[in-house]
Amino acid sequence: DVKVTQSSRYLVKRTGEKVFLECVQDMDHENMFWYRQDPGLGLRLIYFSYDVKMKEKGDIPEGYSVSREKKERFSLILESASTNQTSMYLCASSKRTSAHTDTQYFGPGTRLTVL
């Protein structure tokens, strides 16, 4: 079974704080993703990484950065948290295959509240 874990289920931070969200997968997947989920908007891609030290912007990268120093770990960083970043954050991973049919598997999510 694919296992994607996230460091916290619930997190409360103050405006202006630097926030780290960690994601770890144990299936040797090349691709990793960070989404945020908001009511009525579904999931929106923030950043993704297709290899160690590689990263690409998704649809809503503003206010976020990422780090991938090891294959199994992908971190999302909020440099200076703001109230509009209160959301559910979901990490996912997938294997890169030549058939392009890789399925993304998700972690349990981190519900972040910024006060």
Next chain:
Amino acid sequence: AQKVTQAQTEISVVEKEDVTLDCVYETRDTTYYLFWYKQPPSGELVFLIRRNSFDEQNEISGRYSWNFQKSTSSFNFTITASQVVDSAVYFCALRGLYNQGGKLIFGQGTELSVKP
């Protein structure tokens, strides 16, 4: 541009009723993949099914079935004889063959509530 629309925001049914969740998509790609995920109250998205654009055969897995109609750009999901454990938010998603990094485009989600 790619887009997925799940017009039903919330659905409420009584146990044992059949229920269909609608999904309509837009893409210019000729090769693409469609997905359904289930998000129970615990929060984790659970993968249910993947279909590619060349395979229009309907699929059945237990009480779940999927109807892929390329002519209407729809990929609907039916739960037969619904159960309380089916209560969750369901997401439909699309990925074009050349989507950078395998990026998924999600619909807004449909919250299904099955009452005993």
